[in-house]
Amino acid sequence: METIVKEVTRTFYFGDEPVEVTSLARIDKVTNEDVPDAELDEETLRKGEAIYRKRHNLIEPENITEFRQKFGISTVELANLLNMDAFELELIEEDGFFPTDEQNLLLKLLIEHPEPFKEYWSARSA
Structure with a gap:
């Protein structure tokens, strides 16, 4: 399987609250579907958490x-x-x-x- 890394926008939900995150993700070149990549996926989640923390003025x-x-x-x-x-x-x-x-x-x-x-x-x- 050949993959590429490209910027995508995803929506995470923290409770009922949506948080949009634009970050890098690994994508299958043929199917254009997500391919799991622990490092990139973790970074995306951390970005979402940071946005949520900032939005709600939560302690770091x-x-x-x-x-x-x-x-x-x-x-x-x-x-x-x-x-x-x-x-x-x-x-x-x-x-x-x-x-x-x-x-x-x-x-x-x-x-x-x-x-x-x-x-x-x-x-x-x-």
Whole structure:
């Protein structure tokens, strides 16, 4: 089978919400049908997730990681501090799951305004 890689537009659904993504896909030259390509397909999905995150002002997983690394706090410690389930926080941070509205608000407030956390964490660590 001979294939080509070309730019295509696809629609993904996150819940009931459509998200259009234009990206590269592997196509069969003869049938013009999609051919699975793990790398290209994963990149397309990530683009869709990024569009959805931006549209809904959701926290980026890497922002959580950077915050934890900056302050030397574990996933479990951060989850406990925010009264969240550690497994859920791990899914949001490491697997790109979307947070609930409440989780998103708490994480964004903490990361965008870390001063109260710094004071709390310093006092707790002393």
